[in-house]
Amino acid sequence: xxxxxxxRCINSDCGRELDAQLNIYECPECxxxxxLVYNFPDLDPDELKATFRKRRQSYYPLDQxxxxxxxxxxxxxxxxxxxxxxxxxxxxxxxxxxxxAEYVGLDSLxxxxxxxxxxxxxxxxxxxxxxxxxxxxxxxxxACASTGNTSSSxxxxxxRAGLKGIVFIPEGQVAFGKLAxxxxxxxxxxxxxxxxxxxxxxxxxLSSSTGIYLLNSINPFRVEGQKTVAIELxxxxxxxxxxxxxxxxxxxxxxxxxxxxxxxxxxxxxIDSIPKxxxxxxxxxxxxxxxxxxxxxxxxxxxxxxxxxxxxKIGSPVSWKKALRSLELSDGWCDAVNEQEIADAxxxxxxxxxxxxxxxxxxxxxxxxxxxxxxxxxxxxIHPGERVVAILTGxxxxxxxxxxxxxxxxLELDSRDGDSREIExxxxxxxxxxxxxxxxxxxxxxx
Ligand code: F0G
Numbered sequence: 026x027x028x029x030x031x032x033r034c035i036n037s038d039c040g041r042e043l044d045a046q047l048n049i050y051e052c053p054e055c056x057x058x059x060x061l062v063y064n065f066p067d068l069d070p071d072e073l074k075a076t077f078r079k080r081r082q083s084y085y086p087l088d089q090x091x092x093x094x095x096x097x098x099x100x101x102x103x104x105x106x107x108x109x110x111x112x113x114x115x116x117x118x119x120x121x122x123x124x125x126a127e128y129v130g131l132d133s134l135x136x137x138x139x140x141x142x143x144x145x146x147x148x149x150x151x152x153x154x155x156x157x158x159x160x161x162x163x164x165x166x167x168a169c170a171s172t173g174n175t176s177s178s179x180x181x182x183x184x185r186a187g188l189k190g191i192v193f194i195p196e197g198q199v200a201f202g203k204l205a206x207x208x209x210x211x212x213x214x215x216x217x218x219x220x221x222x223x224x225x226x227x228x229x230x231l232s233s234s235t236g237i238y239l240l241n242s243i244n245p246f247r248v249e250g251q252k253t254v255a256i257e258l259x260x261x262x263x264x265x266x267x268x269x270x271x272x273x274x275x276x277x278x279x280x281x282x283x284x285x286x287x288x289x290x291x292x293x294x295x296i297d298s299i300p301k302x303x304x305x306x307x308x309x310x311x312x313x314x315x316x317x318x319x320x321x322x323x324x325x326x327x328x329x330x331x332x333x334x335x336x337x338k339i340g341s342p343v344s345w346k347k348a349l350r351s352l353e354l355s356d357g358w359c360d361a362v363n364e365q366e367i368a369d370a371x372x373x374x375x376x377x378x379x380x381x382x383x384x385x386x387x388x389x390x391x392x393x394x395x396x397x398x399x400x401x402x403x404x405x406x407i408h409p410g411e412r413v414v415a416i417l418t419g420x421x422x423x424x425x426x427x428x429x430x431x432x433x434x435x436l437e438l439d440s441r442d443g444d445s446r447e448i449e450x451x452x453x454x455x456x457x458x459x460x461x462x463x464x465x466x467x468x469x470x471x472x
Contacts (some may be wrong), residue, residue: 029403030100032059032216032245035346035361045100046163048236050229050243058347061100061467063289070294073097091115092153092253095260098289099154100249101161110186112143115253119261119414125389130396132410134389135267136374137258138382140420144206147279147418148178149255154250155240156182164238165189169232170224171241172275172336173203174419179240180210191237193217193224194369197336200382200424213264220330222341225276242278243343251282252289258414259296262268267300269407271388272416274304274313274359275337275341277348284351300414302357303405304348305391306386307332310339310359313348333427333438336384336419358405364438365448366390368431372452380421380428388415 032043034052041054043225045061050057077095080088087093090111101109119137126134139147156179159167166189169175176192176199190212198220209213217224225241232239242248259266274280283302290296306314309331317325327340342348352359362370367449368394371386392415395407407413421428430436432455436448459469 027064029102030061030063032060034058035060035350045245046162048238050232050239050245056215059245060241060285060347061249063098063100065097065289065293068097068293071295073295074260074264077256086111086113088156089113089116090153090370091117091197091257092150092250095253095256098249098256098286098398100246101157105157105161108157108160108184109153110160111153112149112181112185114142114149114153115257117141117257119258120379122374122379122389122415125257125370125374125379125415128373129389129392129405130409131392131413134415136393136415136417137254138379138381138417138466139262139416140385140423144174144178145180145202145420145423146174146178147416149182150254151242151247151250151278151282152178152182154239155179155244155247156186156188158246159188159238159240160186162238164236166191167238167240168192168228168276169240170194170221170228171199171331172221172338173207174197174336174423175334176212176214176239177203177206177210180207180212183212184210189213191215193228196218197210198338199328200335201426202420202423210427217228222330223328225343229257236353240452241343242276242281248278248282248285248347252286254279254416255283256290259290264296266296266298267414268411269301269303269413270416271303271305271336271392271413272386273387273418274306275310275342276337277304277313277342277344277385279416280304281347283346284347284354287351288354299355302351302355303391303395304352304357304359305387305464306359306361307334307337307367307387308363310337311359312340313342313345313359314361316345316361317352331438332367333364333436334383334387336382336426360391360395360405362387362390362394366394368436368448369451371428372450373433374417375421375428376452380419381417382419382421382423383427385417385419388417
């Protein structure tokens, strides 16, 4: 009997198939990335949609999770469900952002805010699955390299599962909210004198020499959990496929996952068209955009990535081939925006009452750029009437320093690397100063 799911090397010249219960993340033959591939049983798409909806009314913990609710698309069998490590993640609403829509030049814009997850970022969607698999494999320790959010999420889920968590972070380049979470959840935090890409390389070496379970998105199980972002979104939209989904790009695991979800949803007949995926990178850390813009076939890493959106300060994204596949599947594109554009877009989202961390604001900045006639060189045309969903990935309070600096007019580009360049705080809203005198206060407030 064929297994319900297995690993397959993504390299079509290799295509090696392997047992999904092996503690591996790359093909032993050609060292390319691995996919989890399903032998899906015959499933009626309408029944499946009805099941997903019915589970929303259930108090069963797996039904209350916006990841496990979609378990037909996850690499576990019934007997594994009691191992699930869940905080009831997901369930993040889709909301309108009218001021941001006007700012970018769209008739309307929806955002799905994944920062409203248990640890404040989208990583929880993948981590519940990754840590559950770690528990299934019986490992005692899990590890990751991170720009901050993966580490906070892994630390929390590892604590929940009683596993030792080890995180590698680039010293001085992780927003404080994220570092604070990681320490609180009891993970061993190793600060590397180097950037994320160096930390990633080290943790890969550590895990292959020790068997410690690696929980970066290079791990196919992480990608499977992350997929449910797209499934949940389509469910929330009552399966009306939007024209475009815009998301930030860093290590590119999220882009890989959303493309895979859309592929499988179409394969099983839950949708019959695919929204265009539009990945936005920070220009100082945009190797995928550079590759596409220059028509190259292979990605050239940025040796020294730069951006104050520290979550996506990554020069050598491990999942770029899978992300490229997502773009090919969806007729999508990857663009890049500068620091000023990111900072302003974040402030505009704030005007809609929607806070997010800088990396998430690349989505709105990217939309504005693509809708502006001045950027005609990009091979993407967005029409103002398109139905667009922007995926916001991290909570505003992950990096409050960035927000405060913007509003106080003190934000500088990548100041940690010494090459400071001030950002113009076009939409700042600093506090007013006034003497403790009611008349002066009334005059100031024009009341
Ligand atoms: N947005 C936020 C808030 C992130 O933390 C990340 C990645 C991304 C977007 C990009 O997602 O890597 O899948 O392309 N953060 C990772 C981390 C790298 O370590 O927390 P991606």
